[in-house]
Amino acid sequence: MxxxxxxxxxxxxxxxxxxxQYFGGLTxxxxxxxPNISALVEKGACGLLDVIGVGVRPGSxxxxxxxxxxxxxxxxxxxxxxxxxxxxxxLADGELAFRANFATVNSQGVVVDRRAxxxxxxxxxxxxxxxxxxxxxKCHFKAGAQHRGVLVFRPQKGMLLSDKISNVxxxxxxxxxxxxxxxxxSPEAAFTADAVNQYLSKASKLLLKHPLxxxxxxxxxxxxxxxxxxxxxxxxxxxxxxxxxxLRAAAVSHTGVYTGVAGLMGFDILPLKNATGRGDTDxxxxxxxxAGALSKYDFVFLHIKGTDVFGHDGDYVGKRNFIERxxxxxxxxxxxxxxxxxxxxxxxxxxxxxNHSADxxxxxxxxxxxxxxxxxxxxxxxxxxxxxGRLKGADLMPEILNIMARTPMYGS
Numbered sequence: 001m002x003x004x005x006x007x008x009x010x011x012x013x014x015x016x017x018x019x020x021q022y023f024g025g026l027t028x029x030x031x032x033x034x035p036n037i038s039a040l041v042e043k044g045a046c047g048l049l050d051v052i053g054v055g056v057r058p059g060s061x062x063x064x065x066x067x068x069x070x071x072x073x074x075x076x077x078x079x080x081x082x083x084x085x086x087x088x089x090x091l092a093d094g095e096l097a098f099r100a101n102f103a104t105v106n107s108q109g110v111v112v113d114r115r116a117x118x119x120x121x122x123x124x125x126x127x128x129x130x131x132x133x134x135x136x137x138k139c140h141f142k143a144g145a146q147h148r149g150v151l152v153f154r155p156q157k158g159m160l161l162s163d164k165i166s167n168v169x170x171x172x173x174x175x176x177x178x179x180x181x182x183x184x185x186s187p188e189a190a191f192t193a194d195a196v197n198q199y200l201s202k203a204s205k206l207l208l209k210h211p212l213x214x215x216x217x218x219x220x221x222x223x224x225x226x227x228x229x230x231x232x233x234x235x236x237x238x239x240x241x242x243x244x245x246x247l248r249a250a251a252v253s254h255t256g257v258y259t260g261v262a263g264l265m266g267f268d269i270l271p272l273k274n275a276t277g278r279g280d281t282d283x284x285x286x287x288x289x290x291a292g293a294l295s296k297y298d299f300v301f302l303h304i305k306g307t308d309v310f311g312h313d314g315d316y317v318g319k320r321n322f323i324e325r326x327x328x329x330x331x332x333x334x335x336x337x338x339x340x341x342x343x344x345x346x347x348x349x350x351x352x353x354x355n356h357s358a359d360x361x362x363x364x365x366x367x368x369x370x371x372x373x374x375x376x377x378x379x380x381x382x383x384x385x386x387x388x389g390r391l392k393g394a395d396l397m398p399e400i401l402n403i404m405a406r407t408p409m410y411g412s
Contacts, residue, residue: 003369003405004340006294007247008333009301011067011258012326013060014308016348016361016380020316028310028320028351029362030379034327037364037378039334040341044366046375047388049344049396050358057358060308061231063346064261068301069245069397070238078163078233079257084150086260087142091152091235096161096192098229099257100141100149101169105204105226109176114169115147117222118278118309122149125213125224128206137161137195144256145277151229153195161195162188168200169228171355177228196229203227240266241299245397246406252290253303254281262301279306279322283329291332294339298404311349319351340367340403343378344396363388363396369403 017027024031051058052066061079062072080097091097102122104113116122122143129141136159140152155161164183180196182189204226207213213223241249243266251262254275263269270289274282283304290302304326310319333341345361362383373387384390391399401407 004338004367004403006297006336006339007299007400007404008290008294008336008339008341009299009400010341010343011064011301011303012307012323012343012345013303013305014311014347014349014356015323015345016350016357016359017311017316017319018348018350018352018357018359020351022316023320027380028316029323030377030381032320032323032327034323034378036327036330036334037343038376040343040366041364041375041378043372044341044364044370045373045388046378046383046386047363048360048380048383048386048390049363049393050360050390051345051347051393053392055358057356058347059356060346061257061261063393064258066393067344067346067396068241068261068265069394070265071394075236075238077236079231080150080229081233081235082260082264083144083148083231083256084142084152084260085235085263086256086258087144087150089140089142089150089152092154093234094155094161096153096163096232096234098151098196099231100151100227100229102147102149102224103226103228104222104224105177111170111173111175111177111226111228113222114171114173114228116224119147119216119222119224122147122212122224125207125210128210129203129227132199132202132206134195134198134202136191139199145254147224148256149227150256151199151227153192159191160188161192162186163232163234164189165193165196165232167230168196169230171230177226180229192232200227200229236264238265242266245299245401247298248296249299249301250293250297251301251303252286252293253301255303255305258303267301268297277305278309279318281306283325284332287329287332291336294336307345308349311351312354314351314354316351336367338368340365340369340400342396342400360390363391365399365403367403369405
């Protein structure tokens with residue numbers, strides 16, 4: 001067969017890295033033992049991908065919008081609404097959603113840990129946070145995986161909200177929580193910023209007294225004593241993936257923002273029982289569900305979060321070991337003879353930075369219709385010598401459609 005009938009699109013979140021002295025100057029991906037991915041490399045082609053553009057440091061949200069064939073510059077409205085949809089929260093017109101983190105904040109208002117020690121679950125604190133009243137706004141909080149959550153403001157009494165406000169989450173530790181400030185002179189922005197500050201102040205007082213935090217302190221764990229928010233936005237509107245590309249699509253994802261992006265694009269979200277969004281997630285289940293979905297769908301998006309978690313934690317050994325676990329689970333993809341397998345990342349998360357970088361990410365495309373190259377190992381520098389060259393995120397879906405023989409002719 002000279003073209004692929006299906007596509008398995010795999011995003012290993014934050015996969016890209018930089019040389020690590022401990023590994024003799026190799027990256028976690030380069031040093032990892034990955035025989036199953038190497039088998040795909042042997043029948044495919046590799047390259048590098050600038051997810052949004054050269055020198056642009058992608059967020060997880062904008063990175064996925066770009067990877068899936070949409071323009072983040074035109075369609076991104078903020079992280080909050082994507083997280084909200086991913087957690088099953090409906091957003092009506094005029095409502096505003098924020099991505100929220102449970103954080104450890106000391107008595108001076110300094111953020112000690114942006115993720116409250118990667119708390120297992122903050123669900124028990126959800127009810128307390130939903131008891132908060134702010135004049136002119138109905139507040140709805142929903143806890144997500146670990147430290148993550150969503151805050152939604154629903155305007156009341158004819159009030160109007162604005163997304164022209166600053167982030168409270170400064171993406172840094174050891175600094176004081178910022179006040180939310182209006183970014184323009186509109187009364188809506190001033191009202192919204194004040195409502196955010198009121199809510200977060202009341203939330204901190206409730207969280208300090210919450211039984212879960214008392215238990216965490218007793219057990220010498222970081223308490224979730226504050227909420228920090230970012231990415232305020234209204235619900236975006238995407239052309240549906242099937243209408244845009246002619247492909248029936250499904251997503252195998254657990255964490256809110258990725259499920260939200262896919263859901264807004266019209267993907268069917270496939271259920272998972274044992275996904276955690278951490279390094280202990282059930283990779284076998286994810287691989288099994290993704291492989292099985294190819295019998296029904298043309299395009300299956302598989303997202304794996306753990307690589308990014310280890311990058312943010314600076315744990316290069318954990319990142320290498322997790323990549324090796326991923327490779328073991330990918331043995332389930334060895335018999336996909338009519339399927340294009342794409343493996344890439346939404347951004348790099350170098351362990352020494354503990355944050356996203358603008359470094360190009362590795363890219364592999366393997367399956368029928370792919371011109372094989374001479375690369376034999378999936379790694380950042382090997383991919384830089386691959387036959388795919390260096391692409392931008394906007395090039396990826398057109399290349400996939402070409403390999404699937406679904407690209408219309410330009411001209412005659």
